[in-house]
Amino acid sequence: MSPRRVGILLAKEFLYGSRSYMFIFSIVGPIVISVVISLALGTWLADTPKMGIFDEGNSQFVVMVQELDSVESQEYDSVNALKQAVEDGKIDMGIILSSGFDDDVTQGKPAEIKAYIWGESLAKSRAIIGITISDTIRELAGQETPVEINTTILGEGASIPWNDRLLPFIVLVAIFLGGLMLPATSLATEKEKRTLPALTLTPVSLSDVFLAKGLLGFILSVFMGILILILNQAFGSQPLLLILVLVFGAIMAAELGMLLGAFVKDFATLFTIWKTAGIILFAPVFVFLFPQIPEWVGKIFPTYYILQPIVELSQLGGGWSDIATNTFILIGLDIVILIALLAAIKKRQYAIIGT
């Protein structure tokens, strides 16, 4: 394997492959889906999370929260006014602070915050407000405190808004359309046009060709994953972890694309397989779309291990401990697919080249 030759082939893929319909569709498709969903659900360019507070005493907590940029806060003069604001969707969450809240917190006594959540508020908004409350109380107390937050969901909306439910689908399209389909279609094109034998009769090896195409898919997949998360304002509070998960997800997509490209002979076969195998890839999306489906169903499918960490990090405010197991399973799956891919290239070398 030669990095120089892989680089030349990769440059060729970017220069000439980028003119292909699949390349353009891989970029435009997820963006259009994302924008259409956001516009349809009214969450396009959603604002900063809004929090309402009814303070029964004169808590320092209110002052501290108002100084923050991460949430927009507003004080209400009655519980009813607060609840009405939540119900009308004017704020994502409304909290009630008891009269002795500051004293309880500073003395390390158990304190209670009653919280009302708008049913159609975005999960990330809830997560951001939740983290903000927790951090502010910690700052107020100067120590970890046993605060219990009791939440009640108000309004007509579902407990998980559709924008959040659809995010896994959009992210998966972004990762797999480019990551899987570009290497697969590029290899199928080389086979159809019989250009693979010409390439492999230079000092270029078949592995060089596969790596270049896989890298193209990988780069586009990571780029599109990040872009879609940015467009959906779903980057959460752990961007590096999120990028790490996207990287391993993109590796899976590119590996599957190369594996598919190793077996299909032409475009027609490729799209037939895509239509049927696509169900397996996109099946976990239904677990996130319809939470009543048991989670174990999603765990049967490999792409669940991409989606769960992304949802955990971007919507639920989770950290490494919440995604570690599934991320390691994802890495394990990447390794298994890589082994299968290398075996396929070795065993089917002449069939792939078309000789």
Next chain:
Amino acid sequence: MTDYAIIAEDLTYYYDDLTAVNHINFQVAEGEILGFLGPNGAGKTTTVKMLTGQMKPRGGRAVLLGMDVAKNIEKVQGNIGVCFETTNLYEQMTAIENLNLFARLFGVKPFYAIEYLSRVGLEGRGKDKVETYSKGMKQRLMVARSLVNRPQILFLDEPTAGLDPASSEAIREVILREKERGATVFLTTHDMMEADKLSDRVVFMNQGNIVALDTPLNLKRQYGRRALKVKVATGSGALEDREIVLDTPETPSNIQELFMHEQVVTVHSEEATLEDIFINITGRGLTE
């Protein structure tokens, strides 16, 4: 360093029950043009693929430039050029981009694509996308591409098949210039005239076996029949054909008799073609 650019040792390939190439042996000297002839399905393309490392022989071995192809595939492929029968260019690219890509993959520096295009008469179309080219132009570009690494061995698979006379002539000139440069040329063709004109030696393949290997002249001498085709005038003024077979004990006396007793109008010599010889050896034509 061996004197042979190509050595096929007991080269064998079979698909299930069908033997495509049956234990063939031959050598090609450095700087030689070898014509590789045979009908469809004779095993020519399979042999070329084994020699160039595109297929792994089921038996025997191929040695190119003193290197076992199976063991030194990268080195071997860096020193050979292959022109395929079927067009396999990047059609969305221009001719210059196609040549530059392959030059970079071979690590050729400096490389001037226009020089190679001018060798095949395409210098004026270098910046056009290949998809706008005619079949003949694409074939000429394929030949140019096979030359970018200045190969020591050039494999050409039916390089002039279905081309117009001008394109065919341009490619033949390239082949002869490559020979002058010192390259060995392995030419697979159906065109007997072309093989006869260009090849130092020819191989006849039939059903996976080599049935003849020699210079065209020797094959004609060994298997062919030479004759004089004569037109004579009869008493009424009409023309009649006469034929005198050459290379027989009776030839001198037959010629003498003809000129003594007939009014000879025209005399032409006729040699056997390679196709005649192939039919003579195998009992079947090259296009069957």
